[in-house]
Amino acid sequence: MVYWRIIRKSYRRNLQYRLSHLINNVASSIFGLVFIAIWMGVLRGKAVHGPYDAETMACYIAICQSVLWVTTFMSPGLNVQVGVRSGAVSLDMIKPVHYLWYTLSQEFGRLLYNACYRSLPIGLLLGLAVGFSFPSDPLAYLLFLLSLLLAAYVGMLLFYLVGISSFWTTEVRWLHLILLSLVFGFGGQMIPVDLMPGVLGQLAPFLPFAAMIYYPVMNWLELAPAYSIGVQLLWAVILTAVALAVTKQARRKLEIQGG
Amino acid sequence: MLMLYRKLIAASLRSQMQYKMNFITSAATTGMIMVLDFVILSAILHRFNDVAGWNIYEVGMLYGISSASVSLYRLFAPEVNDFEKYVVHGEFDQMLIRPVSPLLLLLTRNLDLSRIGGIVQGVAVLVLSLAGLAREGADLLWLIVFSPIAILSGGVIYFSMALSSAALSFWTHQMRDILTFTIYAPANASNYPISLYPGWLKWLFFTALPIAYMNYLPMLALLGKGGGWYYPLLAPVAAATALFLALTFWKIGIRHYHSTGS
DSSP: OHHHHHHHHHHHHHGGGHHHHHHHHHHHHHHHHHHHHHHHHHHTTOOOOSSOOHHHHHHHHHHHHHHHHHHTOOOGGGGHHHHHHHSTHHHHHTSSSOHHHHHHHHHHHHHHHHIIIIIHHHHHHHHHHHOOOOOSSHHHHHHHHHHHHHHHHHHHHHHHHHHHGGGTOSOOHHHHHHHHHHHHHHSSSSSOGGGSOHHHHHHGGGSHHHHHTHHHHHHHTTOOOTTHHHHHHHHHHHHHHHHHHHHHHHHHHHHHHOO | OHHHHHHHHHHHHHHHGGGHHHHHHHHHHHHHHHHHHHHHHHHHHHHHSEETTEEHHHHHHHHHHHHHHHHHHHHHOHHHHTTHHHHHTTTHHHHHTSSSOHHHHHHHHOOOGGGHHHHHHHHHHHHHHHHHHHHTTOOOHHHHHHHHHHHHHHHHHHHHHHHHHHHHHHHHSOOHHHHIIIIIHHHHHTTSOGGGSOHHHHHHHHTTSOGGGTTHHHHHHHTTSSOOTTHHHHHHHHHHHHHHHHHHHHHHHHHTOOOOOO
């Protein structure tokens, strides 16, 4: 299948950077350690209601740091804006594969690479620091995998939408930063979203940002609510529809500008 | 020297002000992103009252100083932060043949005006925290006197750490991964009390990455958390020492520069 081939090519291309990334993982783990230390300070000597005792919270943050590399740390705009600026996008659009799936396959290859050379080492390092936590139920692994794939998919679509906005604007850098801060703020990387105060805590679990980080992590910890996969699926469907529609508009825009 | 700096910086400012709208949106976005960051922190502290015995206003003092400091550094030295490209593409050659010191050229080449948004955010957090502390009946005089000193010292400390990283890239030919370690992680860590961190990290923050002197140590004394009266004075002293060491290292590094010859 052609998309699988694109994925494999993209994976291999990324292998070139392996060594420098493996070193960088140590620095990234320090970020994780800082977050864990903050939470230990917050929780020290306090009775916590709900599932978040100090030990669970440490694992939560550690798994978050690992999951981030598959669902959040993607290429800005999935590099769509690069093609738009150089004009290469017109060639990509006339390829016999759909532009959306083509772009997503490219990115997915990179994410597979990230999973092997970023997520695993970082998870290992942080696990050594705070202790490992494995699901007891074999079914949980399956749910986690499904949740992780959906998270990556939702993330890719959001990043894609930022990238394709470059058909109408000149600069996507700021839109990208806004998206990133929304994901960091409401995705659950700093704080499990259900712990947020007031309305925020009730709303955040149903935003697409929680679908990117919070749910896969909670599925690994076997703490996810039953509807978690449902929320992710719903966002996957909605965003797919939006992305397809926007891609169609972009294609039309391209045709108007013409050769 | 200062005259020259003023002239060169004025020229680069003029060129940037051609894109006024871009400046306004970028500064506003940077500020907004950082505000969101603080909102999340407030959410955590709102829920759990304190972190290691520091309440929201006290952490706000740390956060505001660190945030404004790192933005100050990013405002004045974007080309130092981005120095890798000069080494990798051999652009540094051109700087060596000018009659002005390469560091002055780097500093005057560009200002990242979007970081003004970050400074505004940092100062706003400081003002909010001071207001909160006042309501708790704290004595504000020394906190207000010290804040600008802390921000300036912090800016110099961040600059020194970045300059050392840049100097290191004369040997390693890459800097981005080092910056995660020397700027981004410390900037994140210094938003909170240093006492939180495991021993070896704490040790790093008092020595090679001296961010503890900019906000944590002074605030220990000024917020009455124990510690000597002279702690606030350590901020400018640490900044001056760090700057001196970084400049020395930079000079050694330049002598080891090999052009890429492309």
